[in-house]
Amino acid sequence: MPVSKKMTAAAGGASMVRKMFEEGTLLKAKFGPDKVFDFSIGNPDVPPPPIFKETLSAIIAQDRPGIHGYMPNAGWPKVRERVASFLTREQGQYLQNPFTADHVLMTVGAAGALNVIFKSVLDPGDEVIVPRPYFMEYNFYADNHGAKIVPAEPGEDFHLNISDIRSKITTATRVVLINSPHNPTGVVYTLEELSELGQMLSEAGKKIGRPILLVSDEPYRKLVYGGMDVPSVFQAYPYTMIGTSYSKDMSLPGERIGYAAINPDMPDSKPLFDAMSMANRILGFVSAPSLMQLTMGELQGVTVDISYYEQRRDLFVAGLQKIGFELTIPDGAFYLFPKSPIADDSAFVNLLKQENVLTVPGRGFAQPGYFRICYCVPETTIRNSLPGFARAFAKAKTMK
Numbered sequence: 001m002p003v004s005k006k007m008t009a010a011a012g013g014a015s016m017v018r019k020m021f022e023e024g025t026l027l028k029a030k031f032g033p034d035k036v037f038d039f040s041i042g043n044p045d046v047p048p049p050p051i052f053k054e055t056l057s058a059i060i061a062q063d064r065p066g067i068h069g070y071m072p073n074a075g076w077p078k079v080r081e082r083v084a085s086f087l088t089r090e091q092g093q094y095l096q097n098p099f100t101a102d103h104v105l106m107t108v109g110a111a112g113a114l115n116v117i118f119k120s121v122l123d124p125g126d127e128v129i130v131p132r133p134y135f136m137e138y139n140f141y142a143d144n145h146g147a148k149i150v151p152a153e154p155g156e157d158f159h160l161n162i163s164d165i166r167s168k169i170t171t172a173t174r175v176v177l178i179n180s181p182h183n184p185t186g187v188v189y190t191l192e193e194l195s196e197l198g199q200m201l202s203e204a205g206k207k208i209g210r211p212i213l214l215v216s217d218e219p220y221r222k223l224v225y226g227g228m229d230v231p232s233v234f235q236a237y238p239y240t241m242i243g244t245s246y247s248k249d250m251s252l253p254g255e256r257i258g259y260a261a262i263n264p265d266m267p268d269s270k271p272l273f274d275a276m277s278m279a280n281r282i283l284g285f286v287s288a289p290s291l292m293q294l295t296m297g298e299l300q301g302v303t304v305d306i307s308y309y310e311q312r313r314d315l316f317v318a319g320l321q322k323i324g325f326e327l328t329i330p331d332g333a334f335y336l337f338p339k340s341p342i343a344d345d346s347a348f349v350n351l352l353k354q355e356n357v358l359t360v361p362g363r364g365f366a367q368p369g370y371f372r373i374c375y376c377v378p379e380t381t382i383r384n385s386l387p388g389f390a391r392a393f394a395k396a397k398t399m400k
């Protein structure tokens with residue numbers, strides 16, 4: 001059966017993360033799982049909190065009529081109200097209006113949320129500006145709706161480079177997409193930079209005659225360390241939305257549950273909400289999985305024990321710095337993004353692979369010269385991998 005040209009190209013250029021993950025499976029079969037150090041994919045290994053299973057089991061046991069049936073495409077109203085109340089408690093103190101059920105739409109993960117948002121606001125030919133490095137699936141999400149990603153240069157230590165974002169704005173710009181805490185760098189944007197970005201977008205929107213939407217992709221919001229507070233984008237600019245999920249902070253990526261939220265201070269947002277409900281339906285999601293909605297409705301504010309990730313981050317950063325790697329200590333998410341000791345990040349990732357250490361080259365995030373490590377692995381894997389990192393580093397130094 002002939003496959004479309006677009007999908008033939010997309011499938012041929014499989015993501016570097018996926019490629020590495022698949023190679024890891026082969027290497028583990030060959031050498032044994034304890035001899036392969038797989039840091040390729042952000043698949044949380046910390047189990048979901050026990051209350052997740054208890055709540056899900058209780059909901060199933062109650063066997064309320066209709067819970068497995070169709071519902072409004074935006075999701076169960078009660079669940080959306082609970083998420084809205086949580087958002088008002090978490091981020092509403094600086095807003096004029098509270099979040100309501102009409103600002104929250106339950107989605108099939110953060111990926112589903114971004115696709116619903118994009119379908120609702122993008123026309124063919126529109127542009128989405130995103131700072132490098134970035135999660136490369138965004139290219140597909142924009143393309144799904146006939147739009148394209150326009151990368152912006154990173155600022156210092158991978159913070160926002162607002163003047164570069166400004167320089168990329170054209171009459172085709174509909175969305176600026178950011179991600180904080182960030183994959184792959186772990187950077188959390190400060191309130192100052194978000195406010196500066198909001199200010200710049202307000203001015204740019206006036207110039208092009210319509211608002212530019214700021215979308216923040218936030219599946220790692222609750223995975224931050226040292227008691228850090230993640231500043232709210234809603235506070236920075238009225239035309240904001242978030243797309244998020246429970247994939248990472250509840251370790252539920254296979255359950256495909258998340259939501260999109262609209263800033264309650266955004267003027268005239270009801271048509272946007274209606275468009276999103278329709279988009280959820282016609283993208284084929286129809287609505288987010290019912291049992292997961294009902295369960296997460298009861299568990300607002302619950303997260304996995306993030307101290308596991310913090311300990312791993314500290315162990316890994318100390319080990320890599322001792323070897324001589326240059327890296328910024330991430331504030332959140334579960335990734336490290338060290339500088340490759342040689343300019344060719346793919347070549348360095350291959351040196352690591354010869355040590356059975358699997359990472360992803362920075363070019364897989366549109367940022368050559370770096371590589372990404374995911375630390376969703378037990379501490380022993382980190383400890384046992386360090387000699388391999390040291391040997392690859394030493395080899396790379398002889399290649400300079």
Ligand SMILES: Cc1ncc(COP(=O)(O)O)c(C=O)c1O
Pocket residue numbers: 042108109110111112135179183217219244245246247253258
């Ligand atoms: C930055 C970023 N956005 C979105 C997603 C998609 O998350 P979900 O599983 O909730 O669809 C991921 C998953 O790795 C991610 O890293």
